[in-house]
Amino acid sequence: MRLADEGDRAAVERLVHDAYTPWIEVVGMRPLPMEADYAALIAAGRVHVTDGLDGLIVLVPEDGALLVENVAVRPELHGQGIGRRLMAYAEQEARRLGLPALRLYTNVRMAANIALYASLGYVETGRVGIEGRSAVLMRKELSP
Template identity: 90%
Template sequence: MRLADEGDRAAVERLVQDAYTPWIEVIGMRPLPLEADYAALIAARRVHVTDRLDRLDGLIVLVPEDGVLLVENVAVRPELHGRGIGRGLMDYAEQEARRLGLPALRLYTNVRMAANIALYESLGYAETGREGIEGRSAVLMRKQLDLP
């Protein structure tokens, strides 16, 4: 894993487009990651990508907050689903939270993204509520970490 740089922006945007476009039909609108400003996120050092020379297989957007690390976006190339890349990205998020001394992670996902909710639950995330975020119904989830 490495931080994305400006030279990665087109590949990051393409990966997000490929990963989230299939969800438009499921949720009835564009998922929030399709609306994000990746130039700004890359400049802010929030986008972490898989470190391959020929292509990006996955990415995760991490935002440190007060006492928690926000997992804002996880994207994996659709043809690579089921190979553990998403789980690896989530493991990386936990490592980053620990490195930053943050005792918890949080995320949100659309209520209609049932497969994602099930994945997060299998990784130890618990639902903490539901709310509207920019016109979308979101499930809020959190995971506490054991810090040394």
């Protein structure tokens, strides 16, 4: 894993596009990660990529938690554990930053993602509307 740099921006945007396009029909609109400003996120040091750009995770430190804003894996590589490795990396980063928890949100219609996060120890903490979408809020407390 490494931080993305400006030279990765086109590949990052392509990866996000490819990863989230199948969800448009499920959600009924473009998922929020497709609307993000990746130039700004990369410049802020928020985008972490795998070697080979097979996956990425966007992490935003907050007061009391590390926000997992986006996880994307190349669709042809689903089922190979890349997403789980990205989530494990997020836990390592939270610990490195001294943050006691991680939080994330996902669309209520992304049932497979909700199930994956639950299997990783995330618990639902609420549901909210975000930019015309219904989101499930989830959180994982880290052991000391």
